[in-house]
Amino acid sequence: xxxxKLGHSCVRLEKDGAVLVIDPGVWxxxxxxxxxxxxxxxxxxxxxxxxxEVRAAMTGDxxxxxxxxxxxAGQFGDxxxxxxxxxxxxxxxxxxxxxxxxxxxxxxxxxxxxxxxxTGFAVDGEVFHPGDSLTVPEDRVPTLLVPLAAPWLKxxxxxxxxxxxxxxxxxAIHDAILNANxxxxxxxxxxxxxxxxxxxxxxxEPGSTVDx
Numbered sequence: 001x002x003x004x005k006l007g008h009s010c011v012r013l014e015k016d017g018a019v020l021v022i023d024p025g026v027w028x029x030x031x032x033x034x035x036x037x038x039x040x041x042x043x044x045x046x047x048x049x050x051x052x053e054v055r056a057a058m059t060g061d062x063x064x065x066x067x068x069x070x071x072x073a074g075q076f077g078d079x080x081x082x083x084x085x086x087x088x089x090x091x092x093x094x095x096x097x098x099x100x101x102x103x104x105x106x107x108x109x110x111x112x113x114x115x116x117x118x119t120g121f122a123v124d125g126e127v128f129h130p131g132d133s134l135t136v137p138e139d140r141v142p143t144l145l146v147p148l149a150a151p152w153l154k155x156x157x158x159x160x161x162x163x164x165x166x167x168x169x170x171x172a173i174h175d176a177i178l179n180a181n182x183x184x185x186x187x188x189x190x191x192x193x194x195x196x197x198x199x200x201x202x203x204x205e206p207g208s209t210v211d212x
Contacts, residue, residue: 002014003143005208006021007032008028008048008173010025011129011173018037020038022042024053025048026047033054037095038066038097039058039064039067045132055076065083065094069085069086069118099121103120107152109152125139127141128141128165136161136164144162144169144171146158146162148203149182150177153174155186155189158189158193170194170200171210172204175203187203
């Protein structure tokens with residue numbers, strides 16, 4: 001499987017000619033759904049879901065399907081059976097990728113802000129995208145996409161989360177709100193997270209690709 005880090009929390013996975021895109025948001029960059037075979041969306045916030053972009057892509061490609069939670073799925077009801085509402089514990093196959101669903105809720109931002117649904121996706125038992133949550137998947141995953149900076153996240157929480165999941169490797173996501181100084185600082189925190197296990201934790205520049 002090939003992983004390409006796109007903008008913010010968006011990643012592109014490729015296998016056997018199929019393309020799976022997770023969380024194409026408004027900060028993901030242009031054309032992130034070009035050639036996509038399937039789309040997964042963790043939750044409704046626009047930095048993870050550019051609804052206009054997803055709608056345009058699905059309109060342009062009648063074979064493109066969307067898997068997400070019930071809240072997001074409700075925004076795309078006019079696409080009928082091409083939209084699939086999933087929840088914690090569900091498993092499905094999308095464009096040849098086997099996906100396991102983990103988690104229910106977005107991490108709390110502030111007590112006065114309602115908590116929305118959040119759906120984490122483990123793809124092919126290899127890579128886990130938690131969305132905006134600190135969900136620990138019940139099954140061990142080799143590759144964690146770890147949120148780096150967010151209004152709901154402290155550095156200590158990121159470190160503890162990455163250590164609890166204990167992957168072989170981790171790549172930072174949720175990083176578009178950081179300037180160069182913040183990225184440098186949080187990359188050092190990422191190395192601190194990896195220190196006990198000696199695992200390979202890093203941040204990929206948008207557009208960078210790795211083979212898993």
